[in-house]
Amino acid sequence: MFWKIATLTVAAGLALTPAGAARAVELDCARAAGITADAPDPALAEMTCEAAAAAKALMAPCGLVQTAPIRISVVKSAEHPSFGTCLAIYDARSGCLEVTEPEGILPLLAGRDARDALPVDVLFRALTVHELAHAFTAQTAGDIAIGPAEQEFIANVFEMMSLPPEWREQMLAAHPVDPPGALGVVHPSIYALAPRAFANNAWRLFEAKGNGCALVQRIVTGEFAFPAH
């Protein structure tokens, strides 16, 4: 146990919960101030808070910060307003952040995405970090509009960063892209058609000399955008 539970409130409807059934909980993350995890059971709420704390630790050095409360809902199946069932979603307009519960993740990826080889706890953390990167980017940028290519670049960089190095290498090997990455590949159409190549390219670009957090900062301050096609 790495953190102290600040509050642990049992969600409404306890009286109707059968004995032995999982208790839905809402947890204020002690190690990730300003983040609340809403999950089907206490262990999952704690796992979500751990992922949120990891996300903050990864993003703070790049100047991505949280400026307003965020609630992470762990659900049976996250729903994108346009595309339906998805792994996870952050809607900047509503501030709604949903992540599919661990047991629901692999069926969505199996045979379709190299990430189906990752341990499910690593995947759950990676997805949570990805969506929090969207949230922190929007909050850090404030009134500056960040385009979809730039948003996904940042989210995929931190998703890759959250992976233990051996798993990151496995993802890079599954869809190889040339170091130091290509600016033209950071495009919404590539993300739609080849999301793993997009993610690997984003990581290679981030790693390239002179980029890193400096590039993330140039994006969130509106100084830099990837070339449009």
Ligand SMILES: [Zn+2]
């Ligand atoms: Zn995304």
